[in-house]
Amino acid sequence: MTELTVRRDVPAPRPRVDLSTRLAGRTFPNPVFTASGCAAAGQELDQFFDITELGGVVTKSIMLAPRSGRATPRMAETPSGMLNSIGLQGPGIDAFLDKDLAWLADRGARAVVSIAGGSVEDYTQLAQRLRGAPGLAMLEVNISCPNVEDRGQVFACDPRAASEVVSAVRKTMTPDIPVFAKLSPDVTDITAIARACVDAGADGLSVINTLLGMAIDTDTMRPVLAGVTGGLSGPAIRPVAVRCVWQVHQALPDVPILGMGGIRTGRDALEFVLAGASAVSVGTTVFGDPMAPVRVLAELAQALADRGFERFSDAVGLAHRPPEAALPEGPDPVGDPA
Amino acid sequence: MPVQVLGEILSIRKVGAYQAVTVVAPGIAELYRPGHFVAVQVGGPESSMLLRRAFAIYDVQSRGVYGGTVQFVFSVHGKGTEWLSHRKPQDKIDVVGPLGKPFRLPTTPVRATLVGGGYGSAPLLPLAVALRERGCTVDFVLGAGSADKLFGQLDAKRLAGVIAVTTDDGSAGERGRVSDVLPQVLERTNSDVVYACGPMAMLRAVTEIATARGITAQVAVEESMACGIGVCMTCVLPVRGEDDVTRMVRSCVEGPVFLGDRVRWDDVGTVPADALGAPTGGH
Ligand SMILES: Cc1cc2nc3c(=O)[nH]c(=O)nc-3n(C[C@H](O)[C@H](O)[C@H](O)COP(=O)(O)OP(=O)(O)OC[C@H]3O[C@@H](n4cnc5c(N)ncnc54)[C@H](O)[C@@H]3O)c2cc1C
Ligand SMILES: Cc1cc2nc3c(=O)[nH]c(=O)nc-3n(C[C@H](O)[C@H](O)[C@H](O)COP(=O)(O)O)c2cc1C
Ligand code: FES
Numbered sequence: 001m002t003e004l005t006v007r008r009d010v011p012a013p014r015p016r017v018d019l020s021t022r023l024a025g026r027t028f029p030n031p032v033f034t035a036s037g038c039a040a041a042g043q044e045l046d047q048f049f050d051i052t053e054l055g056g057v058v059t060k061s062i063m064l065a066p067r068s069g070r071a072t073p074r075m076a077e078t079p080s081g082m083l084n085s086i087g088l089q090g091p092g093i094d095a096f097l098d099k100d101l102a103w104l105a106d107r108g109a110r111a112v113v114s115i116a117g118g119s120v121e122d123y124t125q126l127a128q129r130l131r132g133a134p135g136l137a138m139l140e141v142n143i144s145c146p147n148v149e150d151r152g153q154v155f156a157c158d159p160r161a162a163s164e165v166v167s168a169v170r171k172t173m174t175p176d177i178p179v180f181a182k183l184s185p186d187v188t189d190i191t192a193i194a195r196a197c198v199d200a201g202a203d204g205l206s207v208i209n210t211l212l213g214m215a216i217d218t219d220t221m222r223p224v225l226a227g228v229t230g231g232l233s234g235p236a237i238r239p240v241a242v243r244c245v246w247q248v249h250q251a252l253p254d255v256p257i258l259g260m261g262g263i264r265t266g267r268d269a270l271e272f273v274l275a276g277a278s279a280v281s282v283g284t285t286v287f288g289d290p291m292a293p294v295r296v297l298a299e300l301a302q303a304l305a306d307r308g309f310e311r312f313s314d315a316v317g318l319a320h321r322p323p324e325a326a327l328p329e330g331p332d333p334v335g336d337p338a
Numbered sequence: 339m340p341v342q343v344l345g346e347i348l349s350i351r352k353v354g355a356y357q358a359v360t361v362v363a364p365g366i367a368e369l370y371r372p373g374h375f376v377a378v379q380v381g382g383p384e385s386s387m388l389l390r391r392a393f394a395i396y397d398v399q400s401r402g403v404y405g406g407t408v409q410f411v412f413s414v415h416g417k418g419t420e421w422l423s424h425r426k427p428q429d430k431i432d433v434v435g436p437l438g439k440p441f442r443l444p445t446t447p448v449r450a451t452l453v454g455g456g457y458g459s460a461p462l463l464p465l466a467v468a469l470r471e472r473g474c475t476v477d478f479v480l481g482a483g484s485a486d487k488l489f490g491q492l493d494a495k496r497l498a499g500v501i502a503v504t505t506d507d508g509s510a511g512e513r514g515r516v517s518d519v520l521p522q523v524l525e526r527t528n529s530d531v532v533y534a535c536g537p538m539a540m541l542r543a544v545t546e547i548a549t550a551r552g553i554t555a556q557v558a559v560e561e562s563m564a565c566g567i568g569v570c571m572t573c574v575l576p577v578r579g580e581d582d583v584t585r586m587v588r589s590c591v592e593g594p595v596f597l598g599d600r601v602r603w604d605d606v607g608t609v610p611a612d613a614l615g616a617p618t619g620g621h
Pocket of ligand 2: 035036037038060061084086088114142182208209210231232233234235237260261262263281282283284285570
C-alpha cells in the first residue's frame with residue numbers, strides 16, 4: 001500500500017516523563033481527562049482509542065430522574081467555539097449506575113462522575129446512590145444548575161448555595177473519593193465561590209464550566225438556539241479559563257484544580273498546568289477530533305520533555321513564580337527540543 | 339467500529355449543482371453499509387470551525403492501489419462546505435466513518451421504492467445496488483428544486499424498473515414534489531417497502547403516504563450535528579420506541595435511518611410533554 005494516508009489509531013510513543021498526578025489524596029496515572037458532557041460515559045470514544053489510557057473519564061452530569069433535555073436546535077457553531085443548550089439530557093442515576101458506570105468499571109477506567117440537581121436534597125441523594133459504587137474514582141459536582149428552591153438562582157453564582165451543596169455531598173460521600181466542585185466563570189469574583197466551596201469541604205475545584213452566550217440568526221431574526229441562551233465552550237473561552245485557573249490557584253495554592261476550557265493541543269494543556277491546574281479536561285475539541293484526549297496527552301508529555309521536566313507535578317503552577325525566581329533544576333523555559 | 343483517517347483527496351468534480359469528492363480512507367469501505375455517513379473536519383488544523391460536517395456516503399471502494407476510498411456528494415450550504423468546495427486533488431481531509439445505523443435490508447426479494455430529494459439520492463444509489471443483489475426490484479422517485487439539483491438520475495435509470503422525476507420548477511420531469519407522484523408509483527408497482535432520504539418535510543410526507551398504504555418507510559433524517567459520534571446530544575429528535583415510550587434519541591448513532599412511523603414528525607424541534615424525562619412544569 002502507498003504512503004498516502006495516516007491512520008490515526010496509534011498515538012505517538014510518549015517520552016519518559018512521570019505524568020502521574022495527585023488529586024486530593026488519589027493518584028491518577030496521568031493528568032488528561034475528558035470533560036463532562038463531551039464524552040458521554042466513555043463508550044463511544046473507546047471505539048477510537050483505549051479510554052483507560054486517560055487519567056480519568058468525566059461523565060455527563062447525571063441527575064436523579066431521566067431527563068429529556070431541551071428542544072432543538074441545541075447547538076450553534078461560533079468562531080473557535082460553540083454554544084450548547086442540551087439541558088442535561090440523561091438516563092437518570094439508576095440507569096447510569098446499571099449501564100454506564102458498570103461498563104466503565106468493567107473496562108477498568110477511572111470514572112469521575114459528574115452530578116447535577118435542582119436542590120441540595122437532589123445532590124445528597126445522588127451522592128448516596130454513588131457511595132461505594134465500583135469504578136468511581138472521583139466526584140465532580142456540577143453546581144452550574146438552577147436552584148428550584150431559590151427562583152432558579154444558579155448554585156455556582158451564590159457562595160452560600162454553592163457551599164450548602166458541596167458540604168452535603170462531602171458529608172454523604174465516603175472520604176476516599178475526592179469531591180471536586182465545578183465553578184462557573186459567570187461570577188464577579190470566582191475566588192469567592194472557590195473559597196466557599198473549599199470551606200464547605202471540596203477537595204478540589206474544576207475550572208471552568210461554559211460561559212453564558214447567545215447567537216441570533218440574521219435570516220430568521222430569532223435566537224439560533226431553541227433554549228435562547230447557551231453555554232459557550234471551545235478555544236474561544238481559553239483565555240478566560242486560564243485567567244480563572246490562575247486566580248483560583250493564586251488564592252488557594254494548595255487546592256488541586258482540574259482545568260478546562262478550549263484545550264486543543266498539549267501546549268494548551270501546559271498553559272493550564274503552568275497557571276495552576278493539576279489535571280486538565282479536553283471537552284469541545286473531542287467533537288471535531290475524537291482522538292484528541294490521547295493526542296493531547298502525548299503532546300503534553302512531549303512539551304514537558306522538551307522543557308526538561310522529569311515530573312509533570314513540577315510544572316503545576318510554575319507560572320506563578322516570582323519574576324526573579326530561578327527555575328528548579330531541570331526545566332528550561334526556552335525549550336530545548338533535543 | 340468507525341475509524342478516523344487523514345486521507346488524500348483523489349478527485350473532486352462538479353455534478354450539476356453539487357460536488358462529488360473521493361477521498362482515500364482505508365478501513366471505511368470494509369465496514370460500510372448503505373445509509374452510513376462520514377463526518378469531515380473543515381477549515382484545516384487551525385480552523386475556527388470546530389465541528390465536523392456530516393455527509394451521506396455515496397460510494398466506497400475497498401480495493402485498488404489506494405487501499406480504500408469513500409465518495410460523498412455535497413452542496414455548498416455555509417462556511418464549512420464552502421471551504422470544502424475549494425479543495426483540490428492531493429489536499430488532505432480528516433474523515434471519521436462509517437457512522438450511524440444503516441438502512442435495514444429485507445431478507446426476502448421484495449419490491450422497494452426509493453425516494454430521494456436533492457442530494458438525498460446519493461445514499462440511495464448504493465442501497466439500490468445492495469437491494470438488487472438480494473433479488474429485490476427497485477423503483478426510484480427523484481425530486482429536487484430544479485434539474486441541476488437532481489442527483490444520480492442516470493444511475494437510477496440503470497438500476498430501476500420505474501423511475502419518476504419531479505422538480506419544483508418543472509425544469510425536469512413533472513412539475514411538483516415527490517409526494518405528488520409517490521402514491522401513483524406505489525399503486526403501479528405495488529411496492530412492499532419504501533426507503534427515503536431528503537429534507538425533513540419530504541420524509542414526513544413519504545412516511546404518511548407509505549403508512550396509508552400499510553407499508554413501512556425507512557427514512558434517513560438530517561439533524562444538525564456537532565460530533566456525529568454520539569457524545570454531544572445535539573442531534574436528538576423525538577422517536578417512539580418499541581415499548582411505545584417517546585425518547586429524545588440521537589440521530590447520529592440511533593439514526594440517521596429510522597422507521598418513518600416511529601418519528602414524531604409533529605414534534606420535531608420540541609420535547610413532547612409525554613417524552614421520557616420531559617420537564618414537568620416548574621422547570
Ligand atoms: C446524516 C447527515 C447526512 C448528510 N448528508 C449530506 C450530503 O450527502 N450532502 C450534503 O450536501 N449535505 C449533507 N448533510 C448536510 C450537511 O451536513 C450540512 O449541509 C453541512 O454540515 C453544512 O455545513 P456548513 O459549514 O456549510 O454550514 P454551517 O451552517 O456553517 O454549519 C454550522 C454547523 O451546523 C451544522 N449543520 C448546519 N446545517 C446542517 C445540516 N443540514 N445537517 C447537519 N448539520 C448541519 C454543521 O455541521 C456545523 O456544525 C448531511 C447531514 C446529516 C446530518
Ligand atoms: C455539549 C456540551 C455539554 C456539556 N455538558 C456538561 C455537563 O453535563 N456538565 C458539566 O459540568 N459541564 C458540561 N459541559 C461543559 C464542559 O464540561 C466544559 O466545562 C466546557 O465546555 C469548557 O471546556 P471545553 O472548552 O474544552 O469544552 C458541556 C459542554 C458542552 C460543549
Ligand atoms: S451529533 Fe453529537 S450526539 Fe449526535
